[in-house]
Amino acid sequence: MFDRVYRQRLEADLAQWEARGVIAPATVAAIRGALPPATPGLNIPVVIGIVGGLLIAAAFLAFVAAHWMEIARLSRMGILSAGIVASNGLGAWFARTERPILADLCASVGAVIFGAGIALVGQMYHLGDDFAGGMLLWAVGALGAAALTGSRGALAVALAAASIWTCLRIAEIQDGPHLPFVVFWLAAGALALIWNSRVAAHLVALAALPWWIATATQVILFDLAPFFILANGAALLLGGGMALTATPWQRARDAGGVLANYGAFLLAGVAAMEVIVANDMLRPGSDASLQPAWTIACGVAATIAAFAVGALRRQAGAAFAGAAMALMLVAAIVWPLRTLGEPLGEPWPGYAVVLGAMLCLVVSGMFDGSRARTVAGWLGIAGAIAGITWAVKGSLLRRSAFLAAAGVVAIAMAAALNRLLPRSET
Incomplete structure (x- = not known):
């Protein structure tokens, strides 16, 4: 998004400078030729596709939750696993066809389904006593998906789950900072540096705020x-x-x-x-x-x-x-x-x-x-x-x-x- 805005402003400036005679047409052509290829941005079909994908994911989760008790345990695990595999498989296909935004969306949906699977399986086997542990498992899984796919959306899911996890742990211990989150946060920061992504940098910086706020207000x-x-x-x-x-x-x-x-x-x-x-x-x-x-x-x-x-x-x-x-x-x-x-x-x-x-x-x-x-x-x-x-x-x-x-x-x-x-x- 920031690259697109910069290019639009640069094109306007170049046209204005060329019209005023400040720079020669050959210089304008050289500047345009030196720019890297423009990254694909959002357009109307992509936006509609994103909304459709989110609706399908929500419908899938709602259907599974509505019929959860009627489905056999083995079938439940199969449905959840199929949802994760299908979303990531579709994301791989989008990535191969050079549709990075839709590929990122699919990886994000897969991370969300993974978290929903943890919650539903925990309910099935009565594992609700350690809700914070479930959030940690979700965060680690989503971070792994982000590392494998390069998905910024999966990174956002991972940091959101990790923020809930650390806030719950801080509320439990009420005695100093929750240092394990710092390790997780540094790992997410390393991903942002490797990707050289401004969006990922914003996500990592934003995730530091809940930890400090929860630490400051625990007592x-x-x-x-x-x-x-x-x-x-x-x-x-x-x-x-x-x-x-x-x-x-x-x-x-x-x-x-x-x-x-x-x-x-x-x-x-x-x-x-x-x-x-x-x-x-x-x-x-x-x-x-x-x-x-x-x-x-x-x-x-x-x-x-x-x-x-x-x-x-x-x-x-x-x-x-x-x-x-x-x-x-x-x-x-x-x-x-x-x-x-x-x-x-x-x-x-x-x-x-x-x-x-x-x-x-x-x-x-x-x-x-x-x-x-x-x-x-x-x-x-x-x-x-x-x-x-x-x-x-x-x-x-x-x-x-x-x-x-x-x-x-x-x-x-x-x-x-x-x-x-x-x-x-x-």
Whole structure:
């Protein structure tokens, strides 16, 4: 999809440049000849075929489930096996006839039928006591199918099943992270790198979010500890992604850019939520040092990585991203601070640190030309301002004074940067 959009924009630009005489027709022909063959995209027949395939798969599963008790056990296994073989066989035929989208769909349907087979067989033999184990089996089978067929849909099924599996395990243990999922996630990430697929990179990056969210919310440990844990997770995704973008391998750089974008949006979401729930969840005397040590280590390591990328590659954007992460980690310490004169004063230092972090995120995206990072920073600023303005508790007059002071500081920073930086960068 991204290649198709790029080609359309390039064709429009080439036609415009040629009409204006900027480039010669021979140069236009040379540029078009240097482009790799266009990948086949979705068209109306393919879309209708995808819908038809999904409907047939749903009808198959519904029919088997409706007559499950009437079918002999051996026949049940045969029907499920036949469904898996038929879908993958049809996918192989589509792949041979150069219809990759339909081939991917068939592999995905086969992975779904495999999961349904696990559920139905588990019901048949009364194996429902370990539902999480069944999800793990489904995830491993779907990941194997993805590795053998190159199906992005099967990879999506595998990551969805693995996310359910890890969330169930985290709810059971309630004592630290579920590390086996990390191994599964790294295996899926290796597939995405081997395929050099942007879609697969998005799927892998997205699958990291449920694990961090479930880990942060498994037990409400200490005041805003869930948000602080998420902040460290967001920093790890953002900093780790930026570290990958500094490697000499193009595949790693592409995947790192996707991972960093998801980390930026998660960091912005955490910033907004911290401000919104500050007066409801935050209590005086909370101790930020009671956060799990491993989460702090993740956040600190990612922040150091971002600063290292900025220093080694002379990237101001990476340095500002590191500053954004550092400020969000500092927020764990400054949130408990209070103004005097009220039983539960406003956490002004926390507000200031979060706004500063999101401002650094915006500047980072602008320096590096990262639209996703810039948008995430603006969303974080909007969420923080909304949380400060519309909080039920506290003095609205003081909030307005705080926002005005923050605006004056921001304008002063803009004036200083305007003098220090070249005009082309401001």
